[in-house]
Amino acid sequence: MSILNREFYKKNTLDVAKNLLGCKIFRKINNEILSGTIVETEAYMQDDPACHAFNGYTQRSATLFKQAGIAYVYLIYGMYYCLNFVTEAEGTAGAVLIRALNMPNANGPGKLCRELKIDKSLNEADVTNKKSGLWVEKGITVPPENIVTTTRIGIKKAADYPWRFYIKDNKFVSKL
Template identity: 40%
Template sequence: MKIGPYDLRRLTRSQLPRDTVALARFLIGKVVVRDLAEAGMLAGRIIETEAYIQGDAACHAFNGMTPRNRSLFLRHGHAYVYLAYGTAWMLNVSSEAEGVGSGVLIRALEPMLGTETMARHRGTEKSRDLLRGPGRIAQALLIDRRLDGLDLTRDPRLWLGVEAKMDSTSPAKIGVSTRIGLTKDAQRPLRFFLKGSRYVSGPAALNR
């Protein structure tokens, strides 16, 4: 599918690893596409993720299923969108078999398409700050609770893609660190990022 200057194809569920850590790594270099219909297409390359696994006290599924977190228990490849601290929406991807609550938080994107629209939504023209952080992603791409639970391999409004000539990111280019902004299980090395990217969030000490 030609979207602007990019040749993108939608990822299928069979292409997505059904394992949380593997999915968090796999998504580095892939693309989030947001179709706003008449307002146009927005897209950004995933350059930072965090994994939230079984037995993880920081995972929203740790204490079982609730009306708020039920999308985490959908089979891998669905959106889990929640409001953090009452101020910012967060986009996650469910990551295991149906009934198993785990997910991958999309932490940062590199802008690719629709940057002028993103800038209006964010109220800034600084390209580095458009999608650097999960709350900024949701604001720039107009992601909120209405998109919770949608199938990212099928829904036209929000989906995961890959550039035709870029199937995977070299493991050598993927950095690993502890996660950011947590009070529980904070030291687990479950944050993944594209080394050298100026769009990665978090302190410089974690991005080496």
Template identity: 35%
Template sequence: MVPVSRAFFARPAAGVARNLIGATLLVEGIGGLIVETEVYDHEDPASHSYAGRTARNASMFGPPGHAYVYRSYGLHWCLNFVCGTEPLGSAVLIRALQPTAGIEVMQRRRGVTAPKLLCAGPGRLSQALGVTGALDGHPLDKAPFLILAGHQEVRVISGPRIGISRATGTPWRFGLRGSAFLSRRFPGLT
């Protein structure tokens, strides 16, 4: 598998989000296969960047190929990958992984043993990988991150994003069809 460069992220976020399904994400060697992502764009009313640059979302306006890490509801860290071209302000939220590396460490960090519960959801994923606000703005092609391109064809599904109250119908949630590690089932699929 080939490491993903920062140039991979210098394009529209929807394409990046779709292409990340099946890639491997490791943080200090802990992680797994990306099975679910969501897109947030600067013209999207559900995006943190919609109203412009703030201290909280400044990383979204930085160069593509960097992390945007924020705290959700003051409880959970969420990991995003900054994407796009000018104007900036777009990112891909990493919603779920299929754990493959460092499972014992993830179990200890999360306090659960069931593999399905380790990284199914952005808060769980960040806790399992040890992601905190200290990684906000960090380049994705430098340690502790390692992102490896997928090595086989995957069947990607899409649908509406979840956990938001605006622009809820936009089909910017992508997932690996048939994965048991998604944060939630996609509507209309069994």
């Protein structure tokens, strides 16, 4: 029962992406609580051609510049939602994309949002308390040797940046 506080997110995006591995996401819907361990993340930063905020401040990317510890949810390809957690200080763009959870049918950004019933109404939701129905708690600690660093998936720009992290030998990680 230790919810990750705002200080956890208000750090270097790459560090937050690694620290989030092994943490548990909780989603409360009506009286049901869904949860899953984060097994795969990707980092997106301000000086990153693939980041939505790279080309300046727009309506969609505005969330990335807000305070750390809130959710950034957007629709991709008109069919799938992606869940991010905003990082860095207010005014600096940065976010961590959650790519996979340690639960069935959640091995991909779009699939996990479908499983957790995440949609745009959760955009900018505060993840540091339970009121929003979406929060993260400290989970297992992943030793550095079990964190694998590779290039990101599904993007065309800056695809060679080694900013994707996942837990070694985890079968729920999207794509091998």
